[in-house]
Amino acid sequence: MRAAWYAKQGPAKRVIKVGEMDTPEAGPGQVRVRLAYSGLNPSDIKRRQGFGGQQLGYPRIIPHSDGAGVIDQVGRGVAKSRLGEKVWIWSGQWQRPFGTCAEYIALPARQAVAMPRRMNLLHGACIGIPAITAHRALFADGPIKGKTVLVTGGAGAVGNYAIQLAKWGGAALVLATVSSPAKARQAKAAGADVVINYKKQDVAQRVMRATQQEGVDHVVEVAFGVNQPTILKVLKPHGIIACYASDKAPEPVLNFYAFMQRNANLRWVFMYEIPDAAFRQATRDITAWLSKGKPHHPVAETFPLSQTADAHLYLQSGKANGNVIVAVDK
Numbered sequence: 001m002r003a004a005w006y007a008k009q010g011p012a013k014r015v016i017k018v019g020e021m022d023t024p025e026a027g028p029g030q031v032r033v034r035l036a037y038s039g040l041n042p043s044d045i046k047r048r049q050g051f052g053g054q055q056l057g058y059p060r061i062i063p064h065s066d067g068a069g070v071i072d073q074v075g076r077g078v079a080k081s082r083l084g085e086k087v088w089i090w091s092g093q094w095q096r097p098f099g100t101c102a103e104y105i106a107l108p109a110r111q112a113v114a115m116p117r118r119m120n121l122l123h124g125a126c127i128g129i130p131a132i133t134a135h136r137a138l139f140a141d142g143p144i145k146g147k148t149v150l151v152t153g154g155a156g157a158v159g160n161y162a163i164q165l166a167k168w169g170g171a172a173l174v175l176a177t178v179s180s181p182a183k184a185r186q187a188k189a190a191g192a193d194v195v196i197n198y199k200k201q202d203v204a205q206r207v208m209r210a211t212q213q214e215g216v217d218h219v220v221e222v223a224f225g226v227n228q229p230t231i232l233k234v235l236k237p238h239g240i241i242a243c244y245a246s247d248k249a250p251e252p253v254l255n256f257y258a259f260m261q262r263n264a265n266l267r268w269v270f271m272y273e274i275p276d277a278a279f280r281q282a283t284r285d286i287t288a289w290l291s292k293g294k295p296h297h298p299v300a301e302t303f304p305l306s307q308t309a310d311a312h313l314y315l316q317s318g319k320a321n322g323n324v325i326v327a328v329d330k
Helices: 041-049 123-138 157-168 181-190 203-210 224-234 256-259 278-292 307-315
Strands: 002-005 019-020 030-039 067-072 084-090 104-108 113-114 148-153 173-178 196-197 214-222 237-244 263-266 299-304 323-327
Touching: 002 307, 019 307, 030 084, 030 123, 067 123, 084 123, 113 256, 113 278, 123 157, 123 181, 123 214, 123 237, 123 278, 123 299, 123 323, 157 173, 157 181, 157 214, 157 278, 173 181, 173 203, 181 196, 196 203, 203 224, 214 224, 224 237, 263 299, 299 307, 307 323
Parallel strands: 148 173, 148 214, 173 196, 214 237, 237 263, 299 323
Antiparallel strands: 002 019, 030 067, 030 104, 030 323, 067 084, 084 113
């Protein structure tokens, strides 16, 4: 099979190679998926760069954890009825050397989730890590029906799904922050009721005005380190802050007493190691949402497999207004 891989960490153009590798076979409890598309995430970039001291882990790595394709082989213990099933994949390269940036992947059957028939494979490659992260950030602490939710970074991959799943979950009001007019349109398309350009508007003032000075019950947070002051201005007592990233300030100083006096609940979201029950609930809920709603899957750019390094650079650039996808069958 054709695949992209790297055997050492470093700059994309220097370390990512594309060529032939052995085609995997489905082992016991596994399915093999003939992939059409592979989805990139910031974690794929960080792993390839060695961010935070991450080690290579394996002699050769096929990157990316998200993807979509069709099951063409099942291992012992997996129902043959799954053959030919369209699926989206989650955590394809977590604690495994070979991810989705290849023509085939073999992985545990539960990590290949059936897609609605009407859904196309390109959009299936967008779901995995972003949607499960968004689900965990929203629902780990109970239902959100009737609550006011603030999604920071509403045009990002996780933010996009957080807005949509919050609406699906019955939130009364969903606010989102963005950094440009183009990203504001993305957040609006996802269903945000109020969109705030944090580069041009005072977020706290805008949130409080939109909530009649009541504030928000729940924050889905992409930049906890730099957003603490704003959160403390808008969070209701006993509110929840679900944090899944803090890249701009990776070692923030916690304003302990301010959060304590508000009885705030800080929820850390590291999607790869949430409980199995949470994975099961997330895939069930995401399937229900995909089947009944009209999901918005923004794709910023699609690159052929031969240009995987360029796809990495594009995602790194911060210019992507939506998901970055590699078409592995092209």
